[in-house]
Amino acid sequence: MKKFLLLTIVAISGMLNAQNDPKGKLSTQEKADKLTAKMKTELALTAEQESQVRSANLEFVTKNESLTKENKVERKNNRKEHRSKLNSILTKEQQEKAKSLMKENHKKRRENRK
Secondary structure (H helix, E strand, C coil), X not given: CHHHHHHHHHHHHHHHHHHCCCCCCXXXXXXXXXXXXXXXXXXXXXXXXXXXXXXXXXXXXXXXHHCCCCCHHHHHHHHHHHHHHHHHHCCHHHHHHHHHXXXXXXXXXXXXXX
């Protein structure tokens, strides 16, 4: 009886946590728009660049969501392809700024893991 009660409590708490999970709330389009908006402000994109970046981001997010987490090689290739597309859209100054922002974000994520 105790085991049954314990299993029931664990199952219920797991279901409650799954319902409160903030991940996955944004649609593919919303994720791409959020990424584009951030890039627009940080990199001072022109209107033409913004539309090109938005379509590249949408393609990236769509493809990335279809890949499983276990498929790290494909996800890495998708990131490289995305960066390559962005570099073809951005100016040299914007590319340098984007690279420095990526390094900062990478450093922050590593610090948060500790």
